[in-house]
Every structure is written in structure tokens, then in C-alpha cells.
Amino acid sequence: MSEKEIMNNEGGMSQKDLIPEPVEITDALIAEHGLSGDEYVHLLEILGRVPSSTELGIFSVMWSEHCSYKSSRFHLKKLPVDGPQVIQGPGENAGVVDLGDGVAAIFKMESHNHPSYIEPFQGAATGVGGIMRDVFTMGARPVANLNALRFGEPDHAKTRHLVNGVVAGIAAYGNCMGVPTVGGETNFDKRYNQNILVNAMCVGLADTDKIFYSAAKGVGLPVVYVGSKTGRDGIHGATMASAEFDDETDEKRPTVQVGDPFTEKLLLEACLELMNSDAIIAIQDMGAAGLTSSSVEMADKGGVGFTMNLDLVPQREDGMTAYEMMLSESQERMLMVLKPGSEPAAKAIFDKWDLDFAVIGETTDTGRLIVHHKGEVEANLEVATLADSAPEYQRPYTKTAKAETITADDIPPTNNITETLIKLMSGPHLSSRRWIYQQYDHMVMGDTVQRPGGDAAVVRVHGTNKGLASTTDVTPRYCYADPYEGGKQAVVETWRNLTAVGATPLAITNCLNFGNPTRPEIMGQFVGCLEGMGDACRALSYPIVSGNVSLYNETNGVGIPPTPAIGGIGLIDDIAIQASLVFKTEGDVIILIGDTQGQLGQSLYQELQTGDFAGAPPSVDLSTELKHGDMVRRLITAQKVSAVHDVSDGGLLVAIADMAIASGLGAELRAAPDDIAAEAYWFGEDQARYVVTVPAENKDAVLTELQTAQIPANEIGVVSGSDLIIEGADSLAITQLTERFEAYLPNLLA
Amino acid sequence: MRSSVIVFPASNCDRDIAVALEQISGSKPDMVWHGETSVPSSDLIVIPGGFSFGDYLRSGAMAAQSPIMKDVISKAKAGTPVLGICNGFQVLVESGLLPGALMRNRDIKFICKDVFLNVERNDTIFTRKYAAGETVKYPVAHHDGNYFASPDVLAEIEDNGQVAFRYASEDGEVSEADNPNGSLNNIAGIYNKELSVLGLMPHPERLISAELGGSDGVLMFESLVEAFA
Numbered sequence: 014m015s016e017k018e019i020m021n022n023e024g025g026m027s028q029k030d031l032i033p034e035p036v037e038i039t040d041a042l043i044a045e046h047g048l049s050g051d052e053y054v055h056l057l058e059i060l061g062r063v064p065s066s067t068e069l070g071i072f073s074v075m076w077s078e079h080c081s082y083k084s085s086r087f088h089l090k091k092l093p094v095d096g097p098q099v100i101q102g103p104g105e106n107a108g109v110v111d112l113g114d115g116v117a118a119i120f121k122m123e124s125h126n127h128p129s130y131i132e133p134f135q136g137a138a139t140g141v142g143g144i145m146r147d148v149f150t151m152g153a154r155p156v157a158n159l160n161a162l163r164f165g166e167p168d169h170a171k172t173r174h175l176v177n178g179v180v181a182g183i184a185a186y187g188n189c190m191g192v193p194t195v196g197g198e199t200n201f202d203k204r205y206n207q208n209i210l211v212n213a214m215c216v217g218l219a220d221t222d223k224i225f226y227s228a229a230k231g232v233g234l235p236v237v238y239v240g241s242k243t244g245r246d247g248i249h250g251a252t253m254a255s256a257e258f259d260d261e262t263d264e265k266r267p268t269v270q271v272g273d274p275f276t277e278k279l280l281l282e283a284c285l286e287l288m289n290s291d292a293i294i295a296i297q298d299m300g301a302a303g304l305t306s307s308s309v310e311m312a313d314k315g316g317v318g319f320t321m322n323l324d325l326v327p328q329r330e331d332g333m334t335a336y337e338m339m340l341s342e343s344q345e346r347m348l349m350v351l352k353p354g355s356e357p358a359a360k361a362i363f364d365k366w367d368l369d370f371a372v373i374g375e376t377t378d379t380g381r382l383i384v385h386h387k388g389e390v391e392a393n394l395e396v397a398t399l400a401d402s403a404p405e406y407q408r409p410y411t412k413t414a415k416a417e418t419i420t421a422d423d424i425p426p427t428n429n430i431t432e433t434l435i436k437l438m439s440g441p442h443l444s445s446r447r448w449i450y451q452q453y454d455h456m457v458m459g460d461t462v463q464r465p466g467g468d469a470a471v472v473r474v475h476g477t478n479k480g481l482a483s484t485t486d487v488t489p490r491y492c493y494a495d496p497y498e499g500g501k502q503a504v505v506e507t508w509r510n511l512t513a514v515g516a517t518p519l520a521i522t523n524c525l526n527f528g529n530p531t532r533p534e535i536m537g538q539f540v541g542c543l544e545g546m547g548d549a550c551r552a553l554s555y556p557i558v559s560g561n562v563s564l565y566n567e568t569n570g571v572g573i574p575p576t577p578a579i580g581g582i583g584l585i586d587d588i589a590i591q592a593s594l595v596f597k598t599e600g601d602v603i604i605l606i607g608d609t610q611g612q613l614g615q616s617l618y619q620e621l622q623t624g625d626f627a628g629a630p631p632s633v634d635l636s637t638e639l640k641h642g643d644m645v646r647r648l649i650t651a652q653k654v655s656a657v658h659d660v661s662d663g664g665l666l667v668a669i670a671d672m673a674i675a676s677g678l679g680a681e682l683r684a685a686p687d688d689i690a691a692e693a694y695w696f697g698e699d700q701a702r703y704v705v706t707v708p709a710e711n712k713d714a715v716l717t718e719l720q721t722a723q724i725p726a727n728e729i730g731v732v733s734g735s736d737l738i739i740e741g742a743d744s745l746a747i748t749q750l751t752e753r754f755e756a757y758l759p760n761l762l763a
Numbered sequence: 764m765r766s767s768v769i770v771f772p773a774s775n776c777d778r779d780i781a782v783a784l785e786q787i788s789g790s791k792p793d794m795v796w797h798g799e800t801s802v803p804s805s806d807l808i809v810i811p812g813g814f815s816f817g818d819y820l821r822s823g824a825m826a827a828q829s830p831i832m833k834d835v836i837s838k839a840k841a842g843t844p845v846l847g848i849c850n851g852f853q854v855l856v857e858s859g860l861l862p863g864a865l866m867r868n869r870d871i872k873f874i875c876k877d878v879f880l881n882v883e884r885n886d887t888i889f890t891r892k893y894a895a896g897e898t899v900k901y902p903v904a905h906h907d908g909n910y911f912a913s914p915d916v917l918a919e920i921e922d923n924g925q926v927a928f929r930y931a932s933e934d935g936e937v938s939e940a941d942n943p944n945g946s947l948n949n950i951a952g953i954y955n956k957e958l959s960v961l962g963l964m965p966h967p968e969r970l971i972s973a974e975l976g977g978s979d980g981v982l983m984f985e986s987l988v989e990a991f992a
Contacts, residue, residue: 184873188904189814191775275817278773365798367772454875454904456966457812459779462974473974588974763870 031383031390033065046073047249052404059402060394067335067384067391071399074249074302074340075309078564081403084530085562088540092547096556098519100221106147106298107217108558109224110520112584116474117221118481119153122161122214122522122580124563128269129211130258133178134185137211138272139344141186144215146298149281150347152225152288153217156458157472158187160197160213161485161524161578165206167441167761172201175209176449176762182272183213184452189274190281193461194453195470198485201441204493207258207568212524214580216483218474225288227297227307229315229350229376234294236308236319236374237356239363240280240346244329246270247303247342257529258568276345276368283366284347292355299346305339307348309382313400315350321374323386335384335391350376410536416494419614419628421690427622430695431743434666435753437696438674442617443663444757445674462588466675467595468513468659469581473588480585482516485578488662490615491630493574496538500545500577501633502700507581508553509659512642513703515591515649516583518553523560523579528572530564538575539564545633546577552635555581592649594658596676601655601732602712603680605665607641607702608725611693617663618696630698637701644724645703653711653718660702666695666739668704669730673737674751682730684740695739706732764991766792766807769835771826776812776848776968783968784809787984797829806991807844808835810851812904812966822865822907823853832858844888844987845960849905852952852962861953861962862920863912868905869945875904877976878943878965880928880951881935887958888990889927892982898935899979901965903943903951908964910946910953917947927952927961 036042043053046069056064056072064072074080082089094102100117101109107121125140145155160183165172176199187194192215229236247270287293295315297307304326312319323338333341351359356372363370377383382399384392427433437443450465462480463471469484486506492499504521511518523546528535550556566573585591613619614628648654656676660668673679685694707715712728719726738744766784770777777794784792793803797815802808815826826832832854839845839860847855855861868874877900882893893899912920920926928951932941942949944964952963967980 181872188873188875188906189773189775189817191773191813273817275773275814275819278775278814278817451876452873454873456875456902456904456969456975457775457779459782459969459971459975462976464976 031393032062033068033390033392035063036066036069038063047077048073052076055404059398065391067339068394070336070340071305071392071394074305075399076403080302080306082562083404084406084408084564085525085539086405087407088543092543093550093556094558096520096554099556099558102558103560105226106150108520108522109151110558110582111221112474112479115221117219117224118216118582119148119151119219120214120216120522120582121147121559122212122524122578123561124524124526125211125213126209126526126563126566129179130209132269133175134182135269135271137179137182138186139270140211140213141183142272142274142277142344143300144213145190145192145277146300148215148217149284150225150296150298151219152223153219154285155192155215155217156460157216157470157481157483158192158194158214159483159485159580162197162199163205163210163576164201165209166203167201169206173762179211180449180452186272186274188454190278191457193455193457193472195455195461195472196465196484199446199449200489202489204574207571208566208573210526210566210576212578214485214522216481216582223288225293225296227295227311227314229295229311229317231294232317232376232378234350234353234376235356235372236321236376237349237351238326238346238371238373239349240368241273241276241343242327242329242369243338243341244343245333245337245341248337248340257565270342270344272344279366279368280345280347283363283368286362287359290358292351292359293349294352295350297348299348301342303340303342309396309399311348311350312382312396315376318377318379318381318396319374320377320383323384325371325373327369327371335386339384408530408536409533410540411533412537413496413541416614416629419619421611421613421693424613424619424622427692429743430691430739431745433621434670435750436621437617437663437667438670438750439753439757443667445755446758447755448758448762463514463593467593468510469516471514471585471588471591478587478589480516480588480591482511482514482583482585483581484510485580486510487576487578489574489576490626492542492577494615494628494630496541496575497545498630498633499575500542501549501635502630503577503579504546504549504555505633505638505700506661507579508555509642511581511583512646513592513657513659515646516585517646518555518581518583520556520558521579521581523557523577525560525562526566526573526576526578527564528567535572542575542577549635553639590650590652592654592657594672594675595656596672596678596706596732597655599678599732600709601706602709602728603730603732604705604707604715604726605702605729606645606705606719606724606726609665609689609694609697609699609702611689611697612699613693613697616696616698618692631700633700641701641703641724644719644722645705648705648715653715654705654707656706658704660704662698664696664698670737670750672704673747674754677735677747678732679734679736679738679747680730681733682739764788764790764806764988766809767795767802767805768792768809768811769795769797769831771797771815771829773815773817774811774813776966780809780811780848780968783971783980783984786971787981788988795831797826797831800830801834802831802838805843807846807987808838810845810847810854812849812851815850815854823850823857826854827857836860839960842959846889847962848966848968849964852964853907855960855962860960861955862916863910865907866909866911867907868909873906874943875902877902879931879933879941880965881931881937883926883929884924887954889961889983889986891989892986898931898933900970900977901967901980902969903965905964908944908946910950912947920953921948923956925954925956926950927954928963
């Protein structure tokens with residue numbers, strides 16, 4: 014019998030009557046599938062019968078937190094997702110934003126936390142591979158990769174191994190793909206000792222009239238599998254990523270997928286080549302929950318059914334069951350629905366790139382996902398139910414209590430500002446990340462105009478003078494102390510970083526990393542952060558177009574600090590007019606924009622002096638952010654400033670030190686004003702601030718412009734020599750500071 | 764100047780070199796798929812950077828066996844100039860057009876950064892627009908760039924003046940401190956005996972305008988354009 018006949022021999026029977034053999038249900042089996050007792054009862058109600066083994070597996074992954082967002086969906090709906098620049102918001106493989114002139118940016122960030130802790134190299138590598146597939150499945154060529162990494166305390170026994178593995182994994186995948194890894198951030202904090210975070214972001218560029226979606230509209234169309242063969246790797250990866258860790262976590266290594274960037278590079282080129290024709294009706298990558306979630310999503314969005322014959326799936330191993338094939342998370346695979354008749358031309362492209370190409374089924378008008386294997390029906394489920402029936406929880410939450418404001422009086426003072434600066438700049442939080450980003454090819458594609466190490470990375474939009482700026486940021490200690498202010502701050506910091514290079518911020522993606530949502534205090538963190546993010550996005554007209562939620566980042570009941578990592582993109586109209594944090598010329602006047610109260614709660618200075626973070630984080634005033642940022646961007650566009658840097662972690666003196674190190678030039682700085690403690694002035698982490706330099710002849714005009722706009726601005730010093738000289742404090746050679754700044758990570762990790 | 768760029772599965776600097784060649788020579792190169800058996804008549808054949816065949820087995824080893832390489836080798840032997848950059852250098856070594864081997868970097872890690880190089884001689888088609896002994900800035904981006912050759916081969920390369928570029932300080936001083944990958948004698952690039960084939964690990968095509976951070980790579984392509992004018 015041919016495959017076609019196998020799939021169509023339902024004869025006179027109704028499709029509904031093809032009932033697969035029920036599995037023998039036990040409590041243990043239900044628990045193994047990550048389902049609660051109530052959820053199983055719900056499943057039985059929907060199905061009206063006992064599921065087959067394959068069906069149970071399908072429900073398990075579709076209802077996993079990772080795929081269903083069952084704890085977060087209710088709150089995610091409240092985030093702003095619209096704007097004139099938005100072509101596609103959340104709900105597709107990635108978000109799409111209009112860059113003008115027929116070009117769109119397609120981008121998303123995604124977590125690979127659980128796998129990266131278990132197997133750092135492969136976990137991180139496949140995270141990068143997965144996010145790139147999300148972007149190129151929509152028709153974009155990836156042009157920039159970024160990441161946001163959180164590790165445990167530097168001297169924890171596993172940290173060195175995890176950092177080395179994660180960085181090497183990101184490098185191996187991104188470098189082979191030939192996509193520059195241009196930006197990111199790395200934190201060390203003991204609260205990540207048992208749960209590291211690996212968030213990968215990818216930005217791609219596509220023509221606005223060549224964007225591909227996942228809705229499989231039309232009946233009788235071929236369902237085509239392309240890419241790598243299917244193996245047994247990653248089965249239940251999505252379920253694993255939706256549970257807490259315990260002492261047996263290392264035994265979950267087999268659920269981690271193995272990446273093959275070579276195959277993905279071929280898949281990228283083959284897909285983009287096929288996308289030049291009109292053969293593709295719908296396309297979706299096989300990521301978490303593999304063939305299951307890709308087929309269900311495509312069928313659901315298209316309003317059709319899928320009948321698939323798994324005998325036709327290219328397989329890497331013998332004897333795989335339907336259950337294994339439907340749940341495998343083997344990497345570098347795509348599912349497509351093509352126009353009938355286009356298969357031979359499409360297959361020729363995949364043959365050229367030495368990739369598998371197999372018609373494994375067709376779209377139907379039954380509205381059902383019917384899976385055949387070895388002559389048996391292994392699953393027969395209603396697509397719409399499967400897609401929409403996942404539980405949605407409004408989990409109880411308790412709001413995080415407001416912490417007290419910390420002032421300089423609460424912290425043992427430093428008697429040596431210079432020495433304190435050196436300690437901060439040569440420690441885990443602020444030291445150079447060169448050791449990391451030098452392992453990433455950040456120049457391939459020949460368009461990187463601002464490399465890692467600045468506020469935001471900038472890649473040229475190929476063949477134009479436009480620049481695409483991108484950054485990732487969040488300050489988890491702020492979010493822990495005050496989720497609402499921390500959520501605002503995370504969004505605002507990306508916006509400031511884009512602004513500081515002269516870009517107009519356009520939109521964000523996010524990776525919401527939290528602990529166990531069934532604990533009300535964790536859910537309170539989640540709700541608080543989202544409220545803050547939402548308010549910030551609305552105030553800045555800076556919508557969220559894609560993202561991912563990673564819960565259960567928790568081990569033996571101890572959760573991570575709330576970490577809503579934000580990835581922002583912005584547009585520079587002409588890369589000839591952009592800014593960087595590098596001091597340019599001696600004699601340039603240094604101006605601080607924004608108000609300094611000296612907020613030291615949750616500051617790096619506080620941790621240095623007291624050994625811990627405490628109190629309320631700096632407050633974020635959104636209208637002030639908007640006003641100050643828009644002004645800074647105007648000054649950059651008018652070419653009145655020579656260097657720009659936002660003030661964030663570590664405060665004002667750290668920002669100035671960054672600018673000095675990047676240039677090798679020193680600065681002469683005035684003493685702190687009399688009305689504020691020196692350490693609060695230099696190391697307070699007040700928001701809405703920027704350090705800019707202006708050529709001396711522009712100084713008066715710029716100060717007047719700021720004053721007219723009623724924006725606080727103070728001349729605080731001048732770019733000068735090769736030392737950092739603060740009035741009344743020890744001077745410091747920039748070469749010495751640089752040496753300490755650069756030494757920390759190599760000493761820790763090499 | 765008419766040039767051809769060989770494209771292998773997972774070459775990834777093919778577009779970059781094509782952009783540089785077009786920007787500087789004014790004409791687009793022919794992009795030649797590795798499965799072809801003949802290279803169009805060209806003044807210059809370029810083997811670009813990337814991860815041909817995923818660097819599986821050994822960097823460049825599988826690409827050296829691709830169908831197109833028979834014709835590249837025969838054209839190179841007949842005198843057609845060949846330029847191999849990064850993975851292209853590895854392919855040239857693996858295919859026997861250049862001596863030696865490229866091993867894993869000394870500290871085992873991939874490394875991407877700007878380096879300084881001394882242009883050892885300026886009497887070749889690749890370097891005629893540089894000053895003799897000039898120090899230039901090109902970026903490196905590789906995992907396997909640690910040049911190795913047996914003592915006799917190394918001596919021969921040095922005696923023949925086949926060293927094209929050496930890693931150096933910004934001031935042109937050659938020392939271990941400025942050797943990014945452990946290459947013997949700080950070798951960053953070498954010629955064949957006839958000076959018609961050049962392989963180098965650094966990427967001249969990546970620094971071809973001020974906005975990219977420098978333009979020291981331009982003179983290599985201008986040298987070639989002048990040579991074939």
C-alpha cells in the first residue's frame with residue numbers, strides 16, 4: 014500500500030472513529046508527563062476517552078508551561094504590543110518591526126536555562142540555534158545575535174565550568190552560522206548558583222513583502238519536513254524546562270538536545286533560497302515540542318487538519334515510536350506547507366544543500382491531527398481543542414513588600430573614592446567582558462559598526478547607511494527588591510542604551526525568567542515586573558513584539574531573583590551620525606545630564622561596602638526618562654556631542670571610567686557638590702542620567718539648550734591627559750585602571 | 764579585475780569578500796559552488812572564510828576534496844593567483860597548495876579581535892600598494908589559526924621569503940606577546956614559492972572603511988586591481 018493510501022484508507026469511516034489504542038494509565042505515568050491530577054481529568058473530558066501513549070505525550074508537551082504559558086498568559090495579555098512600527102506582534106515565531114524603505118527587522122529572545130545548566134555547551138549552542146531558526150523561518154537573514162547570561166557567584170565550584178561551556182557553545186553555533194554576536198550582558202550572583210540563565214536573542218532583516226508566517230491555509234496541501242533527521246534527543250525537553258531542579262538534575266542530561274550548526278547553516282541558506290520562490294504557504298521551525306507543536310500551531314492558525322504518516326519522517330535511529338518522533342526535539346528541522354506541484358523544485362534546493370526533504374502528510378478539512386505510524390493510527394485529536402484547551406491559571410500572588418530607602422548614612426563610608434572605583438571596575442559586576450565577546454565572531458557579515466563593549470551594538474542595514482542598534486538589559490537585584498520599579502528599569506535601560514548610540518528605540522523582545530509560579534511570592538514578582546514593564550513600554554511608545562517565559566528556575570525550593578531580560582532594537586537613520594562612549598578629544602567638556610540624589614539602595618557600592626544588597630532600588634520616573642533621552646538623541650543627531658554614555662550599574666564615576674578606558678584618555682573631574690555625600694554622588698545609581706562630552710566651543714550652547722528644556726545638567730569636568738583626576742582625591746592612571754578592568758575575567762576563567 | 768569566489772557549504776565570508784571585491788575593483792566576482800568542476804577564467808580565485816563542512820574532521824580538510832578543488836589546484840599550478848582567507852587558508856594548506864598546517868589556537872578558544880601585522884614584502888601582486896615593512900591592522904576570527912610547519916619546511920619558507928604577514932605590535936615589533944594563536948615565527952600568512960598563492964588567517968575584507976573600524980584591508984585589493992590592470 015502506498016503512503017497516500019495508508020493516509021486515506023479511512024474509507025467510509027468518520028475520521029473521528031479512528032481511535033488509537035489507549036495507554037494504560039497510572040498516577041506515575043501522569044506525573045511523569047508533568048500533568049497534575051486535575052489536568053488529566055480535564056484531558057479526559059476534552060477527549061471523551063483514554064488517550065493513546067502518543068496522545069498523552071502530545072497533551073503533555075502542549076500543556077507544558079514552556080509551550081502553553083498557562084501560568085503567565087493571563088498577565089502577558091496586559092502588555093502593550095501595538096504601534097505604527099509593528100508589523101507582527103507576539104504569537105508568531107518572532108516579532109516584526111518596520112525599518113522603512115521596505116525593510117523589516119525580525120527578532121526574538123528565548124531562554125535555554127534548564128538545558129544549559131545540565132549541559133552548558135550543547136544547552137547554550139542549541140539555544141542560539143533555536144532562536145536563529147525562529148528568525149529565519151519568517152524569511153529574515155539573521156544579522157545580529159545577542160545574549161543575556163546569569164551565572165552563580167564567581168567562586169562557586171560550578172561557575173567556571175558553566176561559563177566556559179556556555180560561552181564556547183554560543184561561540185561554536187553563532188560563529189559557524191556566520192552571524193555576528195554583537196552584544197549581551199553577563200551577571201554573577203549567588204542566587205543563580207543552581208539555576209543559570211542563558212537567554213539568546215537574534216535579529217534578522219527581511220523585505221517587508223517577503224515575510225513568512227505559520228498559518229497553513231488550504232486543504233490538500235503537502236506537509237513537508239526538511240532539515241536534520243529525527244532522533245531520540247530532547248524528548249520531553251519542554252516538560253523538563255517546565256519543572257524545578259532537584260538533586261537528580263544531572264540525570265536529565267539525555268533530555269538536552271545536541272546542536273549541529275553546520276546543518277543549520279545549510280538549512281538557513283536552503284530556506285532563504287526557497288523563499289525567493291512562491292512555493293511556501295506556511296513554515297514553522299521545530300523547536301520545543303518538535304513535530305507536535307509545529308504541526309498543531311500551523312494547522313490551528315490555518316484552520317485546517319493535518320494528516321501525517323510518521324513512516325515518512327527522516328529518522329536517525331531505528332525503531333523509533335510515534336511517541337518518540339512526535340516529542341523529539343532534534344534540532345535543525347523545519348515543517349512547511351507548500352503549494353501543490355512545487356515539491357520537485359523545492360526538493361532540488363534541499364538536495365543541493367544535502368538536506369532531507371520529505372512529504373510527510375497533507376492538510377485536510379477535518380480539523381484533526383491524525384498521526385499514522387506503521388499502519389496504525391497513533392493519535393487522532395481535534396486541532397483547535399489541542400491548541401486552545403491548555404489550562405490558564407490565575408495563580409494567587411502576594412505583592413512584594415516595599416523596601417526602605419537607603420541613604421549614604423546607612424552604609425559604612427569609603428575614605429578613598431579612587432580605590433573604591435578600582436575595586437568596582439575590577440570585580441565580577443563591572444569588569445571587562447572581553448574574555449567572553451572575543452570568543453564570538455562579532456564582525457562577520459562586514460556590517461558591524463559598533464562592536465561589543467559599548468552601550469548598544471550597531472550593525473549597518475546591509476547595502477544602506479542605516480544602522481540597527483540592539484542591546485539586552487535587566488538589573489535582577491532591582492527586580493528582586495521592587496519588581497515594579499525593576500520591571501520599569503529593565504525596559505528603560507535598553508531604551509537609554511539605544512538612545513546613547515543615537516538610535517530611535519523601536520520595540521523590545523523579552524525573556525521572563527522567574528522561579529516557581531505556584532508560590533505566591535514568585536507570582537507576585539512576576540506580576541509586579543510585568544506591570545512595571547508594561548507601564549514603561551506605554552510611556553516610551555516602545556511595544557513588546559515577541560518573547561518567552563521561563564518559569565521554575567528554582568532548585569530545592571530556592572528561586573532565582575526575578576530576571577525579565579529585555580532585548581531592545583532601535584534605528585539609526587545615518588550611521589555617519591551616531592554616538593559612542595569613547596572619549597574623543599582632550600579638552601572636551603564633560604556634562605552630566607539628569608538629577609543625582611545619590612540613591613544607594615541595591616547599588617554595587619552598597620554590596621562592596623556591606624557585602625550584600627539591601628533596601629529599595631533607584632526609582633524610575635518614566636516622563637523624566639523620556640524627556641532626557643529624547644534630548645540626548647537630539648544632541649547626537651545635531652552632532653553637538655562627541656561622546657555619550659548612559660549612567661547605570663555602579664553610577665557616575667563608573668560611567669566616566671568606562672569612557673576613559675574605551676579611549677585611553679583621562680579626565681579631570683570637579684569634587685562632588687557640597688549638598689551630597691561624595692560616595693552617593695559618585696556611586697549612586699539614580700536613573701535617567703547620561704554623561705556626554707561636548708567640544709569646548711559647544712559647551713555654552715548645549716548647557717543653554719538643556720537649561721531651556723528644564724533638564725538638570727552640570728559641567729562636571731574635562732577630558733584630559735591619561736589619568737583620572739578627581740578634585741581632592743588620589744589620581745589614577747587609566748592604564749592601571751584598564752589593566753585591572755581587563756584582568757578579572759581571564760584570571761577567574763582561564 | 765575578474766575574480767571568482769569559491770563557495771563551500773557553510774562558507775560564511777563569501778558575501779563579505781564579494782562586497783570588498785566589488786567595492787574596490789568595481790566588478791562583482793563570480794560565485795562558484797563547490798560542486799562545480801571548473802572555475803571560470805579569472806584573474807584571481809578567492810577561497811573565503813567560514814566553516815566549510817562545519818570544520819568537521821579538520822578545518823578545510825573536507826573542502827579540499829570538493830569537486831571544484833581539482834580545477835582550483837590545476838589553475839593555481841598554471842599560475843592563476845589564489846587568495847585564501849581564514850578557512851580559505853586552511854583549505855589551501857589541506858589541498859597542498861601551501862605548506863604547513865593550521866592547528867587549534869594556543870589557548871584552545873576561538874578568538875575574534877583586531878591584530879597588527881607586518882607586511883613582510885611589498886613586491887607581490889597582493890601587497891604592492893603597501894610600504895615595505897608596513898604594519899597594518901586586520902581582524903582575526905578563528906579557532907584554528909596556529910600555524911605549524913616542520914623545522915625544515917619552516918626554514919625553507921623563511922629562506923624563500925614566503926612569509927607574507929607576521930603578527931606584531933602596533934609599532935611593528937614581533938614578539939610572543941602579540942602572537943594571538945601560537946603560530947610559529949608569528950606567521951599570519953604565507954605565499955607559495957612563486958608568490959602567486961597567498962593564504963592568511965586575518966581578514967583584510969573586514970576592514971575596508973572607516974565606519975567598520977579601519978581601512979587597512981583596502982590596499983590588498985587595490986594591489987590586486989593594479990596588478991591586473
